[in-house]
Amino acid sequence: MSEKMEKRQTMYLRKKHIGPSCKIFFSHDPIKMVRAKGQYMFDETGRRYLDCINNVAHVGHCHPDVVRAGAEQMELLNTNSRFLHDNLVLYAQRLQATLPDRLSVCYFVNSGSEANDLALRLAWQYTGHKDIITLENAYHGHVSSLIDISPYKHHQLSDAERNQSVHVAPSPDVYRGKYRADHADTATAYANEVKDMIDRVHDKGGKIAAVMAESLQSCGGQVIPPVGYFQQVAEHVRKAGGVFIADEVQVGFGRVGTHFWAFQLQGEDFVPDIVTMGKPIGNGHPMSCVVTTVEVAQAFTSSGMEYFNTFGGNPVSCAIGLAVLDVIVKEDLQSNALRVGQYLSRLLEKQRSKHPLVGDVRGCGLFVGLELVRDRVKLTPATAEAQEVIYKLKEQQILLSADGPHRNVLKFKPPMCFTTEDADLVVEKIDHILTGTLSAALSRALLSRCERAGSHCLLLQSSSKL
Amino acid sequence: MSEKMEKRQTMYLRKKHIGPSCKIFFSHDPIKMVRAKGQYMFDETGRRYLDCINNVAHVGHCHPDVVRAGAEQMELLNTNSRFLHDNLVLYAQRLQATLPDRLSVCYFVNSGSEANDLALRLAWQYTGHKDIITLENAYHGHVSSLIDISPYKHHQLSDAERNQSVHVAPSPDVYRGKYRADHADTATAYANEVKDMIDRVHDKGGKIAAVMAESLQSCGGQVIPPVGYFQQVAEHVRKAGGVFIADEVQVGFGRVGTHFWAFQLQGEDFVPDIVTMGKPIGNGHPMSCVVTTVEVAQAFTSSGMEYFNTFGGNPVSCAIGLAVLDVIVKEDLQSNALRVGQYLSRLLEKQRSKHPLVGDVRGCGLFVGLELVRDRVKLTPATAEAQEVIYKLKEQQILLSADGPHRNVLKFKPPMCFTTEDADLVVEKIDHILTGTLSAALSRALLSRCERAGSHCLLLQSSSKL
Numbered sequence: 001m002s003e004k005m006e007k008r009q010t011m012y013l014r015k016k017h018i019g020p021s022c023k024i025f026f027s028h029d030p031i032k033m034v035r036a037k038g039q040y041m042f043d044e045t046g047r048r049y050l051d052c053i054n055n056v057a058h059v060g061h062c063h064p065d066v067v068r069a070g071a072e073q074m075e076l077l078n079t080n081s082r083f084l085h086d087n088l089v090l091y092a093q094r095l096q097a098t099l100p101d102r103l104s105v106c107y108f109v110n111s112g113s114e115a116n117d118l119a120l121r122l123a124w125q126y127t128g129h130k131d132i133i134t135l136e137n138a139y140h141g142h143v144s145s146l147i148d149i150s151p152y153k154h155h156q157l158s159d160a161e162r163n164q165s166v167h168v169a170p171s172p173d174v175y176r177g178k179y180r181a182d183h184a185d186t187a188t189a190y191a192n193e194v195k196d197m198i199d200r201v202h203d204k205g206g207k208i209a210a211v212m213a214e215s216l217q218s219c220g221g222q223v224i225p226p227v228g229y230f231q232q233v234a235e236h237v238r239k240a241g242g243v244f245i246a247d248e249v250q251v252g253f254g255r256v257g258t259h260f261w262a263f264q265l266q267g268e269d270f271v272p273d274i275v276t277m278g279k280p281i282g283n284g285h286p287m288s289c290v291v292t293t294v295e296v297a298q299a300f301t302s303s304g305m306e307y308f309n310t311f312g313g314n315p316v317s318c319a320i321g322l323a324v325l326d327v328i329v330k331e332d333l334q335s336n337a338l339r340v341g342q343y344l345s346r347l348l349e350k351q352r353s354k355h356p357l358v359g360d361v362r363g364c365g366l367f368v369g370l371e372l373v374r375d376r377v378k379l380t381p382a383t384a385e386a387q388e389v390i391y392k393l394k395e396q397q398i399l400l401s402a403d404g405p406h407r408n409v410l411k412f413k414p415p416m417c418f419t420t421e422d423a424d425l426v427v428e429k430i431d432h433i434l435t436g437t438l439s440a441a442l443s444r445a446l447l448s449r450c451e452r453a454g455s456h457c458l459l460l461q462s463s464s465k466l
Numbered sequence: 467m468s469e470k471m472e473k474r475q476t477m478y479l480r481k482k483h484i485g486p487s488c489k490i491f492f493s494h495d496p497i498k499m500v501r502a503k504g505q506y507m508f509d510e511t512g513r514r515y516l517d518c519i520n521n522v523a524h525v526g527h528c529h530p531d532v533v534r535a536g537a538e539q540m541e542l543l544n545t546n547s548r549f550l551h552d553n554l555v556l557y558a559q560r561l562q563a564t565l566p567d568r569l570s571v572c573y574f575v576n577s578g579s580e581a582n583d584l585a586l587r588l589a590w591q592y593t594g595h596k597d598i599i600t601l602e603n604a605y606h607g608h609v610s611s612l613i614d615i616s617p618y619k620h621h622q623l624s625d626a627e628r629n630q631s632v633h634v635a636p637s638p639d640v641y642r643g644k645y646r647a648d649h650a651d652t653a654t655a656y657a658n659e660v661k662d663m664i665d666r667v668h669d670k671g672g673k674i675a676a677v678m679a680e681s682l683q684s685c686g687g688q689v690i691p692p693v694g695y696f697q698q699v700a701e702h703v704r705k706a707g708g709v710f711i712a713d714e715v716q717v718g719f720g721r722v723g724t725h726f727w728a729f730q731l732q733g734e735d736f737v738p739d740i741v742t743m744g745k746p747i748g749n750g751h752p753m754s755c756v757v758t759t760v761e762v763a764q765a766f767t768s769s770g771m772e773y774f775n776t777f778g779g780n781p782v783s784c785a786i787g788l789a790v791l792d793v794i795v796k797e798d799l800q801s802n803a804l805r806v807g808q809y810l811s812r813l814l815e816k817q818r819s820k821h822p823l824v825g826d827v828r829g830c831g832l833f834v835g836l837e838l839v840r841d842r843v844k845l846t847p848a849t850a851e852a853q854e855v856i857y858k859l860k861e862q863q864i865l866l867s868a869d870g871p872h873r874n875v876l877k878f879k880p881p882m883c884f885t886t887e888d889a890d891l892v893v894e895k896i897d898h899i900l901t902g903t904l905s906a907a908l909s910r911a912l913l914s915r916c917e918r919a920g921s922h923c924l925l926l927q928s929s930s931k932l
Contacts, residue, residue, distance in 0.1 A: 013558070014550065018558055018571070019763050020571075022573065036545060062543065062544065071536070074536055078528065081488055082489065084477065085499060085500075090471075106485065113775075120610060143611065144583055144586060144587055145609065286576040286780075301487045305620075306487055307488055311750070312752075314752075316750070
């Protein structure tokens, strides 16, 4: 039996023994999941939820090929990479084949955080510099070095608490950012911000080790940087003796549909110096990877410091990683992401025509954001409304989340086996909720105006409760 | 078939695609492992090796109960801790039951490095202080914050490269350290070193956040701190407003035989503020944990920063963790560690009586060190001899390693199912090698003296080749 105690007992023990900083979805009425398959999850009563958010269960929850590969290798051997093993090298070779030739050397680690921290260490060692440029609203992980470069996390810190070697450039968000769609050349404008920042760092005697950027910001609000931006940023940072680190932890492995890696959306002429990958890499198994050039790898070695990671690149992780790559090919999931993603985006575009609350729809493949605003000119974030959508969807057994600096961007990043029928279902429900929410929100706005005007507005007040 | 290509092809691909900082055992002739069971590993030709070093395969390589628990849960559900799940809370409860009551709040992460980095974050947040005291030769992990506090790794860095908030106290090594067995009270002497260091930090305006110490140093040379040392250190650090972090990553889970946790060797009156665990926790599955007090956990939450770890505490990791705890109990592995460890230590003591090269034998349960020295008074490290022992053991299909700052300590930390027969075998082989090495070493020493004296010493020269 997959449920071992009553839900309230689970909640009691969680409260007692799990760090309260570890938040749960829908904290007032959390869901207890007991099994999952494909894009569906099931709670302890057998209720089925459509999962629109789990980019970790990349090829579908509990995919039998992945489970089998893991189980078979666990039975045979699971040890560290101080011994030769075929899985390690075959997996490295297979990953390399998905990347530009220059990116040929792998380091296997256990989480996106470990990967991003190692990427920083590689950059520091290769360049001999210390300063890092990160983007506004970026999220790169939870270890201490990454909190420093994750404004999504550290924005509440005081200046004194912030790392003085970290510099935050504007997010290349053409909807809400400093330069918007009406600007003639957003790519150059945002890249010049990085160039100016490099100059300011130099003026203060700093030296740039790296620019680190998610190929597409996810927690930052599903942001798609303008094409050509990374090329220009890379040029500026390399001229300053630094490297470009592309963080693919949330967005790699075919999710964007047209390409296997999201940085490739920028064009074939763009190649990062270091790429980090994680979440979907093992369909839930704790593993991740850093890939870099021979030059960076050699510089790291020349420090004389060995790099050893106890679990990284073990035969089980590599067997699972290989199985995930196999399933992506066998089930043509990258094409599915493109096809279903485009379908989903079209459906959401229709919602934008219909509901004033929908300010923007943006996405690539099965990485899609729907930004809710109370005013399409002022872009006032519709944060409470986004929360309401999420909660009402949950009541209807659909899992979606809201994120971005204002928590007003509905974030779609479902398992890659998501179908057009799933898209139909979630958008239909959103349509229904927005129809209700919108009228309620409008009612509240009108009501508020009435109240300021001293009138009673009884009719509107009661309609707002509908 | 578990071998997918010829060994030289594996080596070629490893050289091409795996970071050269990732070192392999026996690099001139590495071993390709294809399967393992209990305390044995098997290469691609079917040759069996006795594993005396793998403290990760804690309950034995590929233990069927652990494999089954992992496979069954992988089939059912593997997701993050934002949903309720019984495995998470049951596992936290079971771990808590092995610890003093005060240590009741768990954070599940993916590696010892993630655990130790989180421990630092907890300490910084709880105390509001920044300075960390670590011990000479300590190793706490590979992420950037931990390289800073791992003199084992960073001793080759220049002063300028070192983190100025990190302070290195003497290792409480009563064999080779500052205060030795002939000192009346080594515990107090070493603890006073920490006290003096705290005073010096205060003089410079610093504030101590934590002392972090492995309960027993492993990479540092299998060091057993004197009883009472941790209590006194904890008293000094708490008086300074800091906390005591016990790193059990390499030594926890019953290995020391008399206790489940190595910090308990110091006595029941000692309770750390934070304990980190890793390697053996999942028998090879990438997982780890930080356990702390309610007070520290609440302070961490009060920062307002959520802690989310994508893979940490997933249902598969917790199922595996529970299975490992079950096997330790079911097969009474802690008692086995005590019994076989004492037997092994006795055998090694006899080696010390027999071979002048054996300077010290120290250990608790199946955590044992054999320190080789060329001179028992000067303690000249017998580094080359230790390497020779390791290489010759490998030729005889026994896996052992040499570590410590001088790489002259033979390190025993085998799977906990190690038997007295295994101990007999490895010690017999060591005896045989030391007999050869010792005579060769003596020959070389005599030869060198002869050469200095200008004589020919033909007889010795030829005998040294034997």
